[in-house]
Amino acid sequence: MNELKLIENIRRYVNLNDEEAQTFISFWTERNLSKGEYLLRNGEICRFDTYVASGALKAYFINAQSGKEEMLFFAIDDWWASDLVSFSTQKPSIYSIQAIEHSTILQIGYQSFQEMLKKLPVMERYFRIILERYLGSLQKRIIYNQAYDARFRYQDFIETYPEIAAKVPQYLIASYLGVSAEFISRIRRGKKGS
Amino acid sequence: MNELKLIENIRRYVNLNDEEAQTFISFWTERNLSKGEYLLRNGEICRFDTYVASGALKAYFINAQSGKEEMLFFAIDDWWASDLVSFSTQKPSIYSIQAIEHSTILQIGYQSFQEMLKKLPVMERYFRIILERYLGSLQKRIIYNQAYDARFRYQDFIETYPEIAAKVPQYLIASYLGVSAEFISRIRRGKKGS
DNA sequence: CGTCTATTTGAATGTACTCAAAAGCGGTGG
DNA sequence: CCACCGCTTTTGAGTACATTCAAATAGACG
Numbered sequence: 001m002n003e004l005k006l007i008e009n010i011r012r013y014v015n016l017n018d019e020e021a022q023t024f025i026s027f028w029t030e031r032n033l034s035k036g037e038y039l040l041r042n043g044e045i046c047r048f049d050t051y052v053a054s055g056a057l058k059a060y061f062i063n064a065q066s067g068k069e070e071m072l073f074f075a076i077d078d079w080w081a082s083d084l085v086s087f088s089t090q091k092p093s094i095y096s097i098q099a100i101e102h103s104t105i106l107q108i109g110y111q112s113f114q115e116m117l118k119k120l121p122v123m124e125r126y127f128r129i130i131l132e133r134y135l136g137s138l139q140k141r142i143i144y145n146q147a148y149d150a151r152f153r154y155q156d157f158i159e160t161y162p163e164i165a166a167k168v169p170q171y172l173i174a175s176y177l178g179v180s181a182e183f184i185s186r187i188r189r190g191k192k193g194s
Numbered sequence: 195m196n197e198l199k200l201i202e203n204i205r206r207y208v209n210l211n212d213e214e215a216q217t218f219i220s221f222w223t224e225r226n227l228s229k230g231e232y233l234l235r236n237g238e239i240c241r242f243d244t245y246v247a248s249g250a251l252k253a254y255f256i257n258a259q260s261g262k263e264e265m266l267f268f269a270i271d272d273w274w275a276s277d278l279v280s281f282s283t284q285k286p287s288i289y290s291i292q293a294i295e296h297s298t299i300l301q302i303g304y305q306s307f308q309e310m311l312k313k314l315p316v317m318e319r320y321f322r323i324i325l326e327r328y329l330g331s332l333q334k335r336i337i338y339n340q341a342y343d344a345r346f347r348y349q350d351f352i353e354t355y356p357e358i359a360a361k362v363p364q365y366l367i368a369s370y371l372g373v374s375a376e377f378i379s380r381i382r383r384g385k386k387g388s
Numbered sequence: 389c390g391t392c393t394a395t396t397t398g399a400a401t402g403t404a405c406t407c408a409a410a411a412g413c414g415g416t417g418g
Numbered sequence: 419c420c421a422c423c424g425c426t427t428t429t430g431a432g433t434a435c436a437t438t439c440a441a442a443t444a445g446a447c448g
Contacts, residue, residue, distance in 0.1 A: 072336065085330045085333070094334075132279055135325065142332065142335060142339070143255055146339075148259070169425090178340040179404075180405055181426085182404090184427090374437055377435090
């Protein structure tokens, strides 16, 4: 069931026949995370690539000065949730990933991932596309944070990611947008004339 | 000469024998850009991957509200300067890249790039590494913009990229850091007790 | 030198933050 | 079914970090 979700996702970007899909699936392991459980902790090496079949995760790093969590991204149903840099280089991650509700994930270890790519070279393309899309979203985010005010960014966020806005508490979205939770509240209150 | 610089760069990450290096080099074309010349304009498709042998380029996008340029990155000697997303997808870019001084670059077209990868599969690895490093720098930048104040970010910038700080006008660095040019000036003035 | 661009300085202002407290919401147990 | 608890959101008041606009300097280049 969950494997099919992942295959469906992949087939949006590359062609994969049923046999290849079967081979691909055999590399992955399903796992459940309860609320609050960690997928990865700051300083650890990201040893698995993780696909989120259902649930919600947050990736954040701790501000050394204020001690507060700064959100890097969210991952909900049908998204990826790994530190791609740490996974690819097998070096320690600079952030943590934690479940914010019960989640079901599919995982593949680093070695298996390499084997899988050898058996199914077409997947190189898929993962390059995923990487590029993530890159694009990071660029957009940098640009938007520089260029636009908190109100604009908040409204853009809820339009771009309505499913996340519906699931994730506001104070986490505030952190993602680089704004205080209180200010998001004020934005929502005075949103009439938009 | 400039080709050797690129080969040297590549050999920092992957092994390439002299024959492979020759093959690789044959795909690239040298080109000169004079100050102010554009490598890419917002809305155009990025048709070349570009290595900067010497000089300095800025990548920026125009804020629709204020009309101001918002810096996305700089590329100086021995760096890459392309919109990787636009190049890979062959879709229009959302930003522009322009020479801020006379620059010498090496370029490869989209089709040639694909052929080159077929002939030299080892280069897949190199370009994935470059992509990941860029990804890491974007993540760091997002985190730092959220977490730290302008003074900290400025000081981190000049420590991390002293060569850029030496070459690029302050008002462009200000834009890169998401700060006004005037405020950077004030930071520098009051930096005694750092 | 004069011109054009870049940087600095001043004064007033604004956007968003902090701290503290109150209100809302959802679940759990008596 | 209501009371209570923990967590999230809202509200208020005071404040800070950084901005804007305007003008003065300082640098670079022909």
